[in-house]
Amino acid sequence: MLQKPRGTRDFLPKEMEQRRDIEMRLRKVSGKWGYREICTPTFENQELYTVRSGEGIIKEMYTFEDKGGRMLALRPEGTAAVLRMYVNEAKVLSKPVRWCYLSDCYRYERPQKGRYRQFWQFGAEQIGADTPEGEAEIILLAYEMLKATGVTFTLHIGHLAPMKHLLSDLPEDDKKAVMALLDKKNFEDLKIYLERLKKEELYDSLKSLIECETIDEALKICGDMPGRERMEDLIRILDSQDIEYRLNLGIVRGLDYYTGMVFEGFADNLGAENQIIGGGSYRLAHLFGGEDVASCGFGIGFDRIMVSLGDFTPKKAPCVAVVYTPETASYAFSAAKKFREGGITTELNILKKGIAAQMKHAAKTADYVAVIGQREAEAGTVTLKNMESGEQKEIKAEDAISEVR
Ligand code: HAM
Numbered sequence: 001m002l003q004k005p006r007g008t009r010d011f012l013p014k015e016m017e018q019r020r021d022i023e024m025r026l027r028k029v030s031g032k033w034g035y036r037e038i039c040t041p042t043f044e045n046q047e048l049y050t051v052r053s054g055e056g057i058i059k060e061m062y063t064f065e066d067k068g069g070r071m072l073a074l075r076p077e078g079t080a081a082v083l084r085m086y087v088n089e090a091k092v093l094s095k096p097v098r099w100c101y102l103s104d105c106y107r108y109e110r111p112q113k114g115r116y117r118q119f120w121q122f123g124a125e126q127i128g129a130d131t132p133e134g135e136a137e138i139i140l141l142a143y144e145m146l147k148a149t150g151v152t153f154t155l156h157i158g159h160l161a162p163m164k165h166l167l168s169d170l171p172e173d174d175k176k177a178v179m180a181l182l183d184k185k186n187f188e189d190l191k192i193y194l195e196r197l198k199k200e201e202l203y204d205s206l207k208s209l210i211e212c213e214t215i216d217e218a219l220k221i222c223g224d225m226p227g228r229e230r231m232e233d234l235i236r237i238l239d240s241q242d243i244e245y246r247l248n249l250g251i252v253r254g255l256d257y258y259t260g261m262v263f264e265g266f267a268d269n270l271g272a273e274n275q276i277i278g279g280g281s282y283r284l285a286h287l288f289g290g291e292d293v294a295s296c297g298f299g300i301g302f303d304r305i306m307v308s309l310g311d312f313t314p315k316k317a318p319c320v321a322v323v324y325t326p327e328t329a330s331y332a333f334s335a336a337k338k339f340r341e342g343g344i345t346t347e348l349n350i351l352k353k354g355i356a357a358q359m360k361h362a363a364k365t366a367d368y369v370a371v372i373g374q375r376e377a378e379a380g381t382v383t384l385k386n387m388e389s390g391e392q393k394e395i396k397a398e399d400a401i402s403e404v405r
Contacts, residue, residue, distance in 0.1 A: 040085050062106045084288045087285050090285075155243075159227065163209060176256075234261060267304060355371070369384070
């Protein structure tokens, strides 16, 4: 038996109904904030991802050469392609641009629960507003979207400025290595690394920075620093709004394009792969041939939201199964058409089964059965049975529509 590729999943109808239900909730919120949906290609020129992150990123991506010898990559995330698209379309766009997307992404990772090789991100990007108001909007939007899904989560909001300020004396390579260890929360190796650099005191400062609960506490550790006012303005706006979060100046983010504000959210009921959102402020447009424009955004890990929510039954329109005999087939097809025109999900027997077998199948799939025998066909009626209550009555097909709805 052929199997699906490692790290991918199939979704049965029930799961798709659950996913669509949550997607629609996310779309509804982003739409209300003026974020309009876009779509970019599933694959891009590999260069789009290596130009910022270097060739190292290739080992985490699905890359391939096409028949024309072009090096392509399946998108590992949404942001780079959105900014590429922005640069391509920029001339006609009035800023700020507010876009959102639901994209499948591909990463060559070791699969486990909540970590897949094909997964979906619901992202939002806001391009061209270099302000704390813009950053606050992105965070508040993310918060409202996560709330709308029903997950319980904790939002951590941070800023790279204090950490970068602490690390400002380190050579670029060491800075990157230290930040990578911090991102992985690998404090043991971080301590060893800093000891080797003879920077033991940095370890203590970094540990205290991570524990800071206010910007004032951070300033005591780092001293005054560039970006301080901006951080304070953002926190002031957030604190004036109805949002629960904790300040976390230890957030580093795995992707390396972030420039200032960063944030992450964690589902309260998930284990190892509990990060359900990541985002922040970044600059990418200039790397793709555009002007250097400030942007911010986030990606919600859609699949992890679904894992966190577990099983549930989304509200769905009732379904009618039309049960008929060979003699009443044409009347049954017409009645089914009428039901569908009335907005009702309708299925009918296509297996040439007898009435009893049709009823047995309908008991599993439908909320109502419309039985059409000879008498009903002649009278222009159906015998409508409510499969839950067992009640049944013979009525005109048109009346059955309002009865089911
Ligand atoms: P990211 O943190 O790499 O950020 O991914 C965003 C979210 O996608 C993660 O928080 C996680 O929930 C989910 N995710 C990542 N990898 C996997 C995986 N292998 N399986 C399942 N879910 C996964 C970004 O990608 C940025 N583009 C976010 C952003 C947008 N920043 C600014 N704008």
